[in-house]
Amino acid sequence: MTLLGVEGLSKEFGGLRALNELSISVERKELVGVMGPNGAGKSTFFNCISGVVSPDDGRVIFDDKDITGNSPETLAQAGLVRTFQHTRELETMTVRDNVRLAAPGQPGERTIPALLHTESMQEQEQKVRRRADELIEAFELDHLADEYSSNLSGGQRKLLEMARVLMLDPELLLLDEPFAGVNPTLTQEIADHIRDLNDEGMTIVIIEHELETLTELVDRLIVLEQGRLLVEGVPEEVLSDERVIEAYLGE
Numbered sequence: 236m237t238l239l240g241v242e243g244l245s246k247e248f249g250g251l252r253a254l255n256e257l258s259i260s261v262e263r264k265e266l267v268g269v270m271g272p273n274g275a276g277k278s279t280f281f282n283c284i285s286g287v288v289s290p291d292d293g294r295v296i297f298d299d300k301d302i303t304g305n306s307p308e309t310l311a312q313a314g315l316v317r318t319f320q321h322t323r324e325l326e327t328m329t330v331r332d333n334v335r336l337a338a339p340g341q342p343g344e345r346t347i348p349a350l351l352h353t354e355s356m357q358e359q360e361q362k363v364r365r366r367a368d369e370l371i372e373a374f375e376l377d378h379l380a381d382e383y384s385s386n387l388s389g390g391q392r393k394l395l396e397m398a399r400v401l402m403l404d405p406e407l408l409l410l411d412e413p414f415a416g417v418n419p420t421l422t423q424e425i426a427d428h429i430r431d432l433n434d435e436g437m438t439i440v441i442i443e444h445e446l447e448t449l450t451e452l453v454d455r456l457i458v459l460e461q462g463r464l465l466v467e468g469v470p471e472e473v474l475s476d477e478r479v480i481e482a483y484l485g486e
């Protein structure tokens with residue numbers, strides 16, 4: 236069953252067609268990789284799905300609903316969540332607070348005075364704290380929980396970013412270059428987490444330049460070139476496809 240459907244998506248930037256009538260679908264519980272040479276339209280594809288930019292043409296269907304142009308907040312509530320190539324944690328906050336504050340409607344955002352601090356709000360806060368602690372432990376960040384996130388390495392920041400998005404309990408997770416700038420040990424750790432999440436039933440789409448890890452991880456590869464779908468299929472076949480080799484050689 237299809238969870239995400241992209242139909243005839245187009246986006247121009249000053250006459251340059253970043254996406255050119257792109258149509259792709261992702262099945263529930265699939266783990267899909269998106270690759271393509273620089274400028275192929277991969278980020279624009281994610282940006283159009285996740286409400287960061289509005290497409291000029293075409294539709295995005297998520298869970299049988301037309302979500303074209305919906306805001307990132309609305310999409311997160313619906314279960315569609317993304318990470319960014321450059322992580323977006325708050326450097327002046329600890330790892331623990333960064334994870335807690337990623338929860339929807341978390342206490343830090345409330346302006347209601349303490350007098351109105353009801354029992355149900357306290358319960359909700361406790362739930363957020365418990366979930367944050369679980370994720371910090373699952374991502375082996377416990378020894379860093381009270382560190383400012385500015386003290387984290389690139390790889391540790393990627394783990395923190397994953398913990399943060401999981402606070403939103405996504406059904407579809409879009410990961411933008413989760414292995415970029417990450418050392419080999421942490422790359423393997425992040426790949427294992429992605430596989431576990433997918434085994435638990437989460438649908439995941441990954442943009443990545445690090446093709447070795449990507450092809451080992453995913454069920455299916457989608458290759459974009461000049462805003463169009465070039466080739467898709469099982470990783471071994473896609474990587475040996477003449478058109479793909481040519482697209483990368485021409486970079």
Ligand SMILES: Nc1ncnc2c1ncn2[C@@H]1O[C@H](COP(=O)(O)OP(=O)(O)OP(=O)(O)O)[C@@H](O)[C@H]1O
Pocket residue numbers: 248251252253271272273274275276277278279280
């Ligand atoms: N906000 C923008 N304004 C102007 N041009 C843009 C914008 N976003 C993307 N583009 C252009 O659209 C084309 C596709 O870019 P995009 O970032 O989607 O490709 P990509 O496949 O993600 O590339 P990379 O692998 O280098 O990140 C590029 O030519 C890029 O310069």
